[in-house]
Amino acid sequence: MAADLVRVSRALISVSDKTGLVELGKALAAHGVEILSTGGTAKALSEAGVPVKEVADHTGFPEIMDGRVKTLHPAIHGGLLALRDNPEHVAAMEKHAIASIDLLVVNLYPFESTLASGAGYDDCVENIDIGGPAMIRAASKNHGHVATVVDPEDYAELIAELDANKGATSYALRRKLAAVAYARTSAYDSAISTWLAAEIGDTYPRRITFSGAKPQIMRYGENPHQSAAYYSSGDPRPGVGNAEQIQGKELSFNNLNDTDAAFELVAEFDEKPAIAIIKHANPCGVAVADDLATAYKRAFACDTVSAFGGIIAANRKLDGATAEEISKIFTEVIIAPEADEDALKVLAAKKNLRLLLTHGMPDPSAAARTVRNVAGGYLVQDKDNGRVTAADLKVVTKRQPTERELADMLMAFRVCKHVKSNAIIYVKDGATVGIGAGQMSRVDSARIAASKSRDMAEAAGASQPGTIGSVVASDAFFPFADGLLSAAEAGATAVIQPGGSMRDDEVIAAADEKGLAMVMTGMRHFRH
Incomplete structure (x- = not known):
């Protein structure tokens, strides 16, 4: 049975991150703790006036092989693993002077930071720690008697406990620290195994691990009865996880999810300024234009009702004119690569609005993975970074698309990728004018998008809905001609879809009968 309080008489300190090291060393010395250390850690403590004993002096064995072998010694591991309440262990310690x-x-x-820096293979291998994980696992296993600290952020709690308990640690703290320590070695090994699998081209290795560090506990998840937290993977890719929050309330679970969806969508449009407005992870308006303010107004016009309380993403530096337009309605979050002084001044008046700056745009074509829980396991797949160009399109109708229709179709198909299936997107002159998302029937998605466009036209006092003269995109093939006919009834003049249905000929014939231009991409964009 582990004792509650264990006095710390001897500590071994060996750290690559020297944050808080001197303060910790002085605190331990004040409690009469003998400190064992190695290399740079010993030097930093000694220079600060903290008494240190080199590990080599403690073990009676020198560091060898460029420091690869220094703590892998019975005098170290015996001192960490010995059960103090086991007579046989105590006898062994006395016999072998442990x-x-x-x-x-x-x-x-620092393996993870070495890898992130783009270092070569040999440098990465050299930064794989051996002695450290071995000692951490040994000490953590023996947490009934030994305290293990792997993060500088835990130094303050350790020092406070030593001060409160006259130089002793409690069992509760030692057990808590052991859990933290095992999570750290697990994450470390995960990073190494993931890297090595990638190096040998093993896309889906025999075992797969995921790890993350927790920067935030959330008030709740999607709903108040669900607990939630955000964990950072350490991926440096610009986005919501690495953004700087300039102002506003703490981000919620839904905020993070929706903001990620918005920023990933707007990153698709690198050629021109673009705005995406997201509600419940689906876009309710997307537009490109020669300036952000115009793009925002056109995106907002697609669905002025759903945009209230939405998430807005921009792919260019946010300017004052755009901020003025956005501030006319309630918005939960704005995310952009940068913001100028005028924009910051305008948005500062909206105290609850969250403003996130990413200091860069993600590459939508970069390789990445998505992970989803299912009962009994995980579904792991490549992120959908597929993109079609004009050269990829196959015109299957008698009428060729015009240059304007072609540009709008390509935009609509990019938006499709970010809309829950079944997805139907109407685009006209670089702006969405109708979006149908998440319906069980593709026909219903087409009708909902057209109906919403009519509602917006009526509210704006327009003579006709935006779908008149638009193009339409479908994330998957039309299984029957009815979906295409619904789009034609809404006023679409051109269609972009993957193709591949058993009834493609029937759908093509219906398009020809209606005088539509239709192209097939050969690429599907289901989003479930």
């Missing part, structure tokens, strides 16, 4: 180590403070070689 002194107990009651506190281990280790953070590992």
